[in-house]
Amino acid sequence: MPLVRIDIMEGRPPEKIRELHERVAALVAEILEAPIERVRTYITQFPPQAWGIGGVPADIARGDEVAARAAAAGRDDPA
Structure with a gap:
């Protein structure tokens, strides 16, 4: 299988x-x-913050500012 x-x-x-x-x-x-x-x-x-790209979390490396702010605030949803 x-x-x-x-x-x-x-x-x-x-x-x-x-x-x-x-x-x-x-x-x-x-x-x-x-x-x-x-x-x-x-x-x-x-989640993007769990991926690393070149030693940087993906949400930051990709420039995903909304997700980065949510992660910094300890929230899962960026809204």
Whole structure:
């Protein structure tokens, strides 16, 4: 049973996550000639402040000032 694990930064809409599950599973099934029902996908989403890019949290490295301010204030949502 193939298992594919994908780590991504959060912030994508649910329909994109569903599409990622579907398309990755279909591709793995095709390449490995395995039944798609046997393919497992696991997607982990991390907040930008949990990613590091060159030693700097991604929310800062990307210039994501709103998320950076929310993280500095100890809030998860930037609103």
